[in-house]
Amino acid sequence: MKAGIVIFPGINRERDMAIALKQSFGHEPRMIWHKETDLGDLDLVVIPGGFSFGDYLRCGAMAARSPVMRAIHDHAVRGGYILGVCNGFQILTEADMLPGALLRNASLRFLSMDCHLRVERNDTVFTSRYQIGMTFRAVMAHGDGNYFADGETLDRLEHQGLVAFRYTTPTGAITPEANRNGSARSIAGILSPNRRILGLMPHPEDLVDPLMGGTGGKPLFDSLAAA
Amino acid sequence: MTREINQELAREFGLSAEEYARVLSIMGRTPSLTELGVFSVMWSEHCSYKSSRVWLKQLPTKQPWVIHGPGENAGVVDIGDGLAAIFKMESHNHPSFIEPYQGAATGVGGILRDVFTMGARPIANLNALRFGSPSNPVTKRIVDGVVRGIGGYGNCVGVPTVGGEINFHPAYDGNPLVNAMTVGIARKDRIFLSAAAGVGNPVVYVGSKTGRDGIHGATMASAEFAADSEEKRPTVQVGDPFTEKLLIEACLELMQTDAIVAIQDMGAAGLTSSSVEMAGKGNVGISLNLDMVPARETGMTAYEFMLSESQERMLMILRPDRQELARGIFEKWDLDFAVIGELTDTGRLTVWHGGKLEADIPLAPLNDQAPLYTRPTIEPPKREKLNPARIEDRIGLTGALRKLIACPDLCSRAWVWDQYDSTVGGQTVKRPGAADAAVVKLEGLSRGLALTTDCTPRYCLADPEMGGAQAVAEAWRNLTAVGARPLAITDNMNFGNPEKPEIMGQFAAAIRGMAAACDALAFPVVSGNVSLYNETERRAILPTPAIGGLGVLDDVTKAVGLALPPWLDLVLIGATAGWLGQSLWLREITGREDGAPPPVDFTIERANGDFVRTRILDGTVRACHDVSDGGVLIAVAEMAMASGTGCRLITHPRDVPGHAFWFGEDQARYLIAVPDGVALIRAADTAGVPAMRIGTSGGKDLTLPDGGTISVDELRGLHERFFPSWMAEGMDGET
Numbered sequence: 001m002k003a004g005i006v007i008f009p010g011i012n013r014e015r016d017m018a019i020a021l022k023q024s025f026g027h028e029p030r031m032i033w034h035k036e037t038d039l040g041d042l043d044l045v046v047i048p049g050g051f052s053f054g055d056y057l058r059c060g061a062m063a064a065r066s067p068v069m070r071a072i073h074d075h076a077v078r079g080g081y082i083l084g085v086c087n088g089f090q091i092l093t094e095a096d097m098l099p100g101a102l103l104r105n106a107s108l109r110f111l112s113m114d115c116h117l118r119v120e121r122n123d124t125v126f127t128s129r130y131q132i133g134m135t136f137r138a139v140m141a142h143g144d145g146n147y148f149a150d151g152e153t154l155d156r157l158e159h160q161g162l163v164a165f166r167y168t169t170p171t172g173a174i175t176p177e178a179n180r181n182g183s184a185r186s187i188a189g190i191l192s193p194n195r196r197i198l199g200l201m202p203h204p205e206d207l208v209d210p211l212m213g214g215t216g217g218k219p220l221f222d223s224l225a226a227a
Numbered sequence: 228m229t230r231e232i233n234q235e236l237a238r239e240f241g242l243s244a245e246e247y248a249r250v251l252s253i254m255g256r257t258p259s260l261t262e263l264g265v266f267s268v269m270w271s272e273h274c275s276y277k278s279s280r281v282w283l284k285q286l287p288t289k290q291p292w293v294i295h296g297p298g299e300n301a302g303v304v305d306i307g308d309g310l311a312a313i314f315k316m317e318s319h320n321h322p323s324f325i326e327p328y329q330g331a332a333t334g335v336g337g338i339l340r341d342v343f344t345m346g347a348r349p350i351a352n353l354n355a356l357r358f359g360s361p362s363n364p365v366t367k368r369i370v371d372g373v374v375r376g377i378g379g380y381g382n383c384v385g386v387p388t389v390g391g392e393i394n395f396h397p398a399y400d401g402n403p404l405v406n407a408m409t410v411g412i413a414r415k416d417r418i419f420l421s422a423a424a425g426v427g428n429p430v431v432y433v434g435s436k437t438g439r440d441g442i443h444g445a446t447m448a449s450a451e452f453a454a455d456s457e458e459k460r461p462t463v464q465v466g467d468p469f470t471e472k473l474l475i476e477a478c479l480e481l482m483q484t485d486a487i488v489a490i491q492d493m494g495a496a497g498l499t500s501s502s503v504e505m506a507g508k509g510n511v512g513i514s515l516n517l518d519m520v521p522a523r524e525t526g527m528t529a530y531e532f533m534l535s536e537s538q539e540r541m542l543m544i545l546r547p548d549r550q551e552l553a554r555g556i557f558e559k560w561d562l563d564f565a566v567i568g569e570l571t572d573t574g575r576l577t578v579w580h581g582g583k584l585e586a587d588i589p590l591a592p593l594n595d596q597a598p599l600y601t602r603p604t605i606e607p608p609k610r611e612k613l614n615p616a617r618i619e620d621r622i623g624l625t626g627a628l629r630k631l632i633a634c635p636d637l638c639s640r641a642w643v644w645d646q647y648d649s650t651v652g653g654q655t656v657k658r659p660g661a662a663d664a665a666v667v668k669l670e671g672l673s674r675g676l677a678l679t680t681d682c683t684p685r686y687c688l689a690d691p692e693m694g695g696a697q698a699v700a701e702a703w704r705n706l707t708a709v710g711a712r713p714l715a716i717t718d719n720m721n722f723g724n725p726e727k728p729e730i731m732g733q734f735a736a737a738i739r740g741m742a743a744a745c746d747a748l749a750f751p752v753v754s755g756n757v758s759l760y761n762e763t764e765r766r767a768i769l770p771t772p773a774i775g776g777l778g779v780l781d782d783v784t785k786a787v788g789l790a791l792p793p794w795l796d797l798v799l800i801g802a803t804a805g806w807l808g809q810s811l812w813l814r815e816i817t818g819r820e821d822g823a824p825p826p827v828d829f830t831i832e833r834a835n836g837d838f839v840r841t842r843i844l845d846g847t848v849r850a851c852h853d854v855s856d857g858g859v860l861i862a863v864a865e866m867a868m869a870s871g872t873g874c875r876l877i878t879h880p881r882d883v884p885g886h887a888f889w890f891g892e893d894q895a896r897y898l899i900a901v902p903d904g905v906a907l908i909r910a911a912d913t914a915g916v917p918a919m920r921i922g923t924s925g926g927k928d929l930t931l932p933d934g935g936t937i938s939v940d941e942l943r944g945l946h947e948r949f950f951p952s953w954m955a956e957g958m959d960g961e962t
Contacts, residue, residue: 139650
């Protein structure tokens, strides 16, 4: 699988993402500048975390209107894979490629800490190396990760099985304490209807090495590498 | 401004009568307003170090691994693999009191620029924060703003904030300390310096546009605060971390080429200090045309352009044949790029604006005749050593533990750390609170850096010389406690008004203590910053020589943290006399802040530390924590809370009173967890290092030698309560 990482000005987790992708894929991902309009023969487009354009407008709103987004949209129409993490998830919602929005954290403070994610389905290209219902640890680092959508949209996501991950306790229980940013229905990550686009707030790419405190995020990249 | 330029105006600009007379003699005429502005900021305490330079010279700055010591934008040390670590700590105290969020944010931005201007990619931020009493209603608003500001800037630029320290004391009520440290990595053969060279070479301005913000910030930082300091808010700058991120990427991209002759960030005193310092170091002249400076506001005067402290700006001298290549890089990153002047052979700073010569100053005397003061000093009398046997324990071990572990100076800082992105970059091996020093891996290599900030201001007040030595020793100890080889420090000297002999006495004594420790531990000073006049309404802060320490781990996988694993022997390294003078136990339990602080013996420090480091690197030690504030029992509790594993402690030696043994703050001590305590103690005996088994880990409770028991869960509850509950009470200080 050929992967590329999109760099908008202000993105800052592209290096973390490149390390995680390289570890599972065995080769370096391509770096794509936001003014590029041709993605070439990429199978997977990754939009990493950071503060695109400073996030001085709504998070991700400026990036969603960048030249490269048309190419990413075309890639999605062709059935290509897209992974958006943190700011990348925000950009995908701003670009209407995923439903809902990411609001300020319920605490109104930036949250940088580990969280536990429960895997809601493993028949996707992103999650095949996980088991359904298992939890893994990932790093959370965001000010605006409070997933919001109207009730109808949330029901549809649930009904169609498009919730990829939820914030839970280490043993998989849904509690208000485990849902630190206040996301609707504890949603941490969602899929597009064809399950080829995944957006999630926490950073699996920052826990792929025991030296950094864990490998909970590694199966996500291994899943993609195996696809 | 059409005021007459005279001594009275000069005084308002912070120049003394004698200093103004010197300006007149250098210029041979009355200076223009712009010229007066240039002199006043260049000769301000903040830029000229006029009260501190004579003392700073005493600090050891050399070791074989030091590549650049003080005098450059930041210190540079060789860390192996052809790489250099570039680091510095700098204060933003005054702005952070006036406008906590922007003051702290721009403090982070400024120190980042000092590091990447030398060619380093910043890989870690740390900080050292001191706040007033939590019971003072304004403290909460300042803490909240400073923490948000540090996070707001650091998180956005994508440099992990990996460590720091926080103290509370009423002496900081009107004058918090915000000291920010950045560490970066560069190839050691690709380090960029600031000395301008090449007559005719273009002077290039890059980054944000210039506005009227922060005019005379350096002068503000060189005066005491009065109650009207709120009115100084316009002198605080506003940070733009997004532009900083672009500036980092653009500068590092340009630094891959051979375009740059010299580069410096525009920090305090903006265009003035960067142009004067670059030309001065290179012994060349510099001519600036302010019409070419990108401006954010209209109608700015030459004075305003030269004195503005707008953020996220750099000044570079480029090779003329690479000018267009450089322009292309900055345009790609959507940053302003403007040729605003050239180097000359006149030895003068000439500033043109609207076709008019606004300033024409000879650089050599501006730099060489800068004031230098050997101010009078009075050192405080030595305090009495307290006899622990004569200090009654009325609360018992468990009672004191419960109280201390929850007090503001010892409670969990998680509320703070949780607002700083500590993992961006994917190289953070030991996050805040996981070990005595933060540990960051170097991408793609097995090597890692250990980083810490340290100072114990209450020791420094009681005995500035011993306190200065202790701050250096504790930094060395914290690096050692993760297994790192300590290499060098940066210092941030925060003191009161240097015109008072008592304050200058504190400064001189602290420097003496630091110098002795740096020498004895082969731990030189490679960069630093001095912040004086930290007083509000004539009350000085505690003397606070904050130390930022850097060490290296050749194999970062060997780093240990403080989380206590189960079923190990807990061994105390170092001798315990039960030193209660200036201890937190004495302050929090008896309400006394007296006695002499614990002495530091460098020979013992080194022997104990070298022993511990060796045992960490050979894999014997599974967890390690230095014994500092609160003593042994607090250190045990912190290790237990970090892992959730309890510990059964055994009886202390009979010759030391229990409370003094468990809460005394004797120096050069470590707690280590090892599988075989007996063997470890035998090895320590051979090395001449005191070692004593004090307990065994396991279970979920901390069992004290007097029979008291407290669960680790309860400890955590007490430990984690202060910040969230204090903040939840609301911002009383909001007006």
